[in-house]
Amino acid sequence: MADNKYKLLVLDVDGTLIGRDGNILADDGYALTRAWRAGVRVSLSTGRTPLSCRWILYQLELDGYHIFLDGALVNNPFRNAELYARPLDGLLVRQAVEFARANDVYLELYSAAHYFVEKETWATELRREFFGLEPTVVDFTDLWERERIIKGQLLTSSEEEIARVDGFCRRFQDSFHFSLGKVPAYPGVDFINIVAPGVSKGAALETLVSHLGISMGEVMAVGDGANDLSFLSSVGLAVAMGNASDEVKAVADYVTHDVDDGGLAVAVAKFLL
Numbered sequence: 001m002a003d004n005k006y007k008l009l010v011l012d013v014d015g016t017l018i019g020r021d022g023n024i025l026a027d028d029g030y031a032l033t034r035a036w037r038a039g040v041r042v043s044l045s046t047g048r049t050p051l052s053c054r055w056i057l058y059q060l061e062l063d064g065y066h067i068f069l070d071g072a073l074v075n076n077p078f079r080n081a082e083l084y085a086r087p088l089d090g091l092l093v094r095q096a097v098e099f100a101r102a103n104d105v106y107l108e109l110y111s112a113a114h115y116f117v118e119k120e121t122w123a124t125e126l127r128r129e130f131f132g133l134e135p136t137v138v139d140f141t142d143l144w145e146r147e148r149i150i151k152g153q154l155l156t157s158s159e160e161e162i163a164r165v166d167g168f169c170r171r172f173q174d175s176f177h178f179s180l181g182k183v184p185a186y187p188g189v190d191f192i193n194i195v196a197p198g199v200s201k202g203a204a205l206e207t208l209v210s211h212l213g214i215s216m217g218e219v220m221a222v223g224d225g226a227n228d229l230s231f232l233s234s235v236g237l238a239v240a241m242g243n244a245s246d247e248v249k250a251v252a253d254y255v256t257h258d259v260d261d262g263g264l265a266v267a268v269a270k271f272l273l
Contacts, residue, residue, distance in 0.1 A: 005236075007218040008040065015223075017264060035273065043066050045204070047153075065211070069112075071205075073112055093149050118140050126155075154169075176197065202229075220235065220237040220271055222267055238253050241258065
């Protein structure tokens with residue numbers, strides 16, 4: 001058994017815990033169960049909503065605080081306990097909606113509990129099939145006055161969509177923080193997260209670590225995407241998945257196997273068990 005100095009294990013979800021088939025490998029689940037039974041806290045850090053992670057939390061029996069919506073929300077979904085939230089400014093949401101409508105940009109908006117769209121598209125079908133998320137189809141007019149909008153997201157799967165989204169990002173480059181997320185099951189789709197300035201998985205992790213009374217040096221983190229860089233670059237042990245981008249591997253202390261080859265279980269066994 002390793003000389004375990006890490007008190008918290010932080011995991012990205014898609015591409016780290018969840019593979020191309022949308023499931024958790026048995027070896028990964030077993031390794032995580034052994035880790036928390038040995039006294040290591042396990043927290044997710046994901047662009048997903050709490051709702052789309054509930055089955056993961058149930059399956060792994062993870063009753064604690066987790067980082068959702070790309071760092072804009074830290075809460076415990078089972079206890080309805082919120083530790084941290086950084087919603088988007090309502091005026092900026094209004095401007096984003098107006099720009100998206102005028103320029104044919106598909107925009108999703110998220111509260112802590114709901115996933116809002118104005119119309120059904122290929123993206124809503126993707127959400128339904130892979131993430132288990134059912135959209136709330138609404139007129140976005142004044143939605144920011146009725147709901148606390150915490151995150152927006154743009155999805156692209158074609159050159160035309162990429163061009164329109166690039167225009168959106170240029171328009172709001174000084175108003176929002178943008179980060180790119182990828183899902184191995186959909187390599188041709190870019191998921192562009194829209195959060196408030198200063199929001200990141202790394203900033204949210206600092207809040208969680210402070211709440212738990214531990215140091216960043218006592219954290220082991222595992223990820224694969226560009227939006228994981230903010231927490232991988234600040235923890236005691238950074239692990240990149242074998243399927244991670246080169247920029248993620250460059251900041252990692254250790255590169256493990258691919259998500260579909262049990263890379264998470266390999267890393268947990270090496271450093272925590």
